[in-house]
Amino acid sequence: MGRWRDGRGRLVVHGERDGFSVPLEIATSYRARTRGLLGRDFVDGALLLSPAGSVHTFRMRMPIDVAYLDRGLRVIAVRTMKPGRLGLPRLRARHVLETEAGAMEGWGVRAGVRVEISVE
Numbered sequence: 001m002g003r004w005r006d007g008r009g010r011l012v013v014h015g016e017r018d019g020f021s022v023p024l025e026i027a028t029s030y031r032a033r034t035r036g037l038l039g040r041d042f043v044d045g046a047l048l049l050s051p052a053g054s055v056h057t058f059r060m061r062m063p064i065d066v067a068y069l070d071r072g073l074r075v076i077a078v079r080t081m082k083p084g085r086l087g088l089p090r091l092r093a094r095h096v097l098e099t100e101a102g103a104m105e106g107w108g109v110r111a112g113v114r115v116e117i118s119v120e
């Protein structure tokens with residue numbers, strides 16, 4: 001857990017919709033984390049930034065949902081951020097998930113839910 005490389009995988013949500021999964025982009029290098037969702041109009045699934053404890057939405061084109069994950073991949077908090085905002089760092093956060101605004105609610109991602117990352 002937490003030893004991924006840049007690439008693709010699946011995000012599996014263990015909550016109300018147990019076993020629900022979506023496509024996932026994994027960004028672990030400094031370059032990939034810095035680029036994130038900048039310049040995109042949409043995202044297919046979600047983006048995992050690791051390691052990360054906070055994010056910003058400067059120069060983004062769309063509002064996003066942000067989920068802060070602890071070391072065990074349990075969701076600490078979920079926030080919706082408009083473009084041009086700076087998110088506060090979360091003390092226990094080790095990873096951050098980003099996706100289009102509103103998607104995480106539909107997936108059942110909320111505080112306390114555990115997620116799983118499977119690499120393709």
